[in-house]
Amino acid sequence: MYTAIVEFDGLTEVYHMTEYNKEIKDAIEYLNTYGEDSVVFVSKGEVVEVSYEVFTLESIIKRFEDSEFFEAYCDESERELMENYKKLLRKIEIK
Numbered sequence: 093m094y095t096a097i098v099e100f101d102g103l104t105e106v107y108h109m110t111e112y113n114k115e116i117k118d119a120i121e122y123l124n125t126y127g128e129d130s131v132v133f134v135s136k137g138e139v140v141e142v143s144y145e146v147f148t149l150e151s152i153i154k155r156f157e158d159s160e161f162f163e164a165y166c167d168e169s170e171r172e173l174m175e176n177y178k179k180l181l182r183k184i185e186i187k
Contacts, residue, residue, distance in 0.1 A: 093186060097133040100126035106146045108138065109184040116184060119177035120149075123156045149185040153178050 094112040098105045098120065105124075109116065117131050124130060156162070162174055 093136075093138055095135045095138055096120065096131055098124060098126065098130050099132045100124075100130050107149055107152075108146055108186045109149060109181075110186060111184050112136075116180060119180050120152065122174070122177055123152045123181065125156060125159070125161050149181040153181060 094109050096107045096109065096112065098107065103126075107120070112134055117134075121128055121130050156178075162171070166174065
């Protein structure tokens with residue numbers, strides 16, 4: 093298991109996942125709409141003391157879809173990439 097901490101404009105979110113790599117980092121940063129370098133910390137294993145709510149990776153996807161971010165800000169040529177990122181995050185989410 094991996095723990096990732098995502099920060100943006102005073103917000104801090106914590107996520108647990110079964111694996112982590114550059115593609116997963118890119119997927120999180122694309123779908124959370126916070127941009128590059130919003131994943132600020134990753135640790136193998138569970139962080140012992142977490143003072144933040146642990147969010148699901150599905151919540152990133154739901155927020156992305158609900159905001160209609162893709163339709164408003166992304167080019168249609170990115171649709172396949174976006175769908176692949178959504179599949180990837182769903183695959184590595186801890187159930």
